[in-house]
Amino acid sequence: MAAFGGTSLDEELAAVREWLPAEQIEALRPDYISVHLQRTRHNRIKAKLTPPEDYPETHLTLTLESPALPPPLLRKLTHQCEAVVAAAGEGPQVMPVLRHLHNFLCGNRFTTCWREVRRAAQLVTDHGGRVGLDEANGIVTMRVEQRGYGLTLRIEIPEAYPDVGAGFEVVRHTFPEAMMAAYSAQAEDAVRKCVGGQPWEDALRASNPIRGPGRKGGGSDGTPTVRVTNEHMRSLKHDVRFLKKVTDLRQVNARRENRNGTLVASAQDRRSARRTLSRLQKKEGAADEAYEKKMQELEAREEAIAAGLSADNHSDDAQPSLSAVVGLLVRKLVLEIPGEECQACGELAFPESPAAASLSDDTAPMRPCRVFCGHYLHWDCLNRWLTEPPFVRSCTHCNRRIYHPDWPSDYKLLERAWANQQAREREINDVSDFLGVDERFQA
Ligand SMILES: [Zn+2]
Ligand SMILES: [Zn+2]
Known part of the structure; x- marks a missing residue:
């Protein structure tokens, strides 16, 4: 082996052996050196150096490998090492290259x-x-x-x-x-x-803080959340006119007499109501099926997402978390949410200014409300969507089901509440018609 300025390759190899722990040295021969430089188990580089016969007059060649560093950065680092070798002239090259790599690993947290x-x-x-x-x-x-x-x-x-x-x-x-x-x-x-x-x-x-419809525990108002079953689906009618009519017919059928004992509906009327009811229910069957299919699709999608979370994608190794922080706080919170339209009314869900009263007042009807899928609707718009037919909708942004734990997910319950309210309103109208009260003056 050639020597220059009192430094032989053997001395360089001895210096490497002294500097690096034995487990980081894979090969340390005059014709081939392979070592691992590492700061943590993810932050590491494998350097392979090949000194030629007439080293150091002819420079050593090198290749770098790293599971963490992307190829462009590794290429850049290789060029830097080649420059270090070139600058060494006919002097020692092994330790200067390894020290350069070591300094790179220690001086750059972003590797x-x-x-x-x-x-x-x-x-x-x-x-x-x-x-x-x-x-x-x-x-x-x-x-x-x-x-x-x-x-x-x-x-x-x-x-x-x-x-x-x-x-x-x-x-x-x-x-x-x-x-x-x-x-x-x-x-x-x-x-x-x-x-x-x-x-x-x-x-x-x-990590979604909004509780999903499938999870146990019930809504925050104590209403049990119920998953949609076929039985629910069959009893659920979603057409507005149909609901009104069915409610009317049921009342005719059920109430023979009012409180004063006056006959409200004759036996013939009630029979006729029952017949119409059964005819309407058959007719509605087809619409029900389409609706049921849509619901099943929505449920299946939620289940697939939940299954994906718990099974396949889980690794024993820690996964990078910087993207989670940036994805939520920068992309979602700042770059998406303030520009998002309320899909019920088409207006921006967030007010013009972050200082607007509707943002800090949690009783303001137009305050933005975050639903299960992470999108926003005005509270008032959401309330309308979740308490009026068809009760169930999918998000126009992400196609997942619009859901919020403050509203019950039991559609049977929602349907009944809505139909009762409709019936009450019509009773009031009937009374005002009878008394000759003009609707304009009711306010
Ligand atoms: Zn709205
Ligand atoms: Zn959505």
Whole structure:
């Protein structure tokens, strides 16, 4: 082996042996060196160095491998190492290359989330936001807003990422405090689920704070939530005119006499009502079937999503969690929600200004209300949708069922409540007709 300036390759190999723990050395021969440089189990590079016969006059060649670093970054790092070798002239090259790689690993916290950071930065800058990157300390700062709704987010990538989840702090924001708190809590929960092995999209769905229709426990008003069964479906009539008529006919059939003992409906009337009722119910059968099919599709989709969350996609290894934080707090909360239309009325679900009264007043009829799928409707619009036929709708944004635990999901119950209300209103109208009260003066 050639020697130069008192340094032989043997001395370089001895220095490597002294510097690196034995388990990180795969091969250490004068013609081939293969070592693992690593800071954490995810943050590592395998370096293969091949010194030629006439080293160091002819420079060594090298290849780098890493499970964490994407190919473009690995290529860039390879070029840097080649420059280090070139700068060494005919001096020692092995240790300078390995030290360069070591410094790279120690000086860049983003090596374990390079793609995630790049994607997040792209998302923010594409929407006119600002991004600050501190590679040495693993800090990403983002400022982004839409229609005056915005936040400044400080994310910290820990040394042992992704085994330890991304930390974050909402430095400032313009959302209602309770709303921001709910989304922050969901993001924290999603990060924990990522560390537990769930891919971030699943972790976000699984951390949904809105209770789903299938889960136990009932609505917050104490109404038991009931899954749709075929029996419910058969008894459910969804056509408005049909519901009115059936309710009227049932009343004719049921009430022989009113309180004063006056005959309300004759036996003939009641018989005729029963016949019409049965005819109408048959006619409605076809519509029921189509409706039932739609409901089953919606139920099947919810079940598929729930099954996907619990089974296939779970890994024993911690999954990257930075994307969960950015996906929820930047993409969803800032870039999507403030621009979302209430699908019932077509107006923006959120008011013009984050300071608007309807946002802080939780009795305001036009306050935005988050449904199970994560989209927003005005409270009033949602109330109308969930208490009037057809009672069940799918979200026009994501095609999942529109559901909120504050309204019962028992359609039979909803149908009965609605039909009773309709009947009451007509009774009032009948009375006012009889008394000659003009509807315009009723108010
Ligand atoms: Zn609306
Ligand atoms: Zn939706």
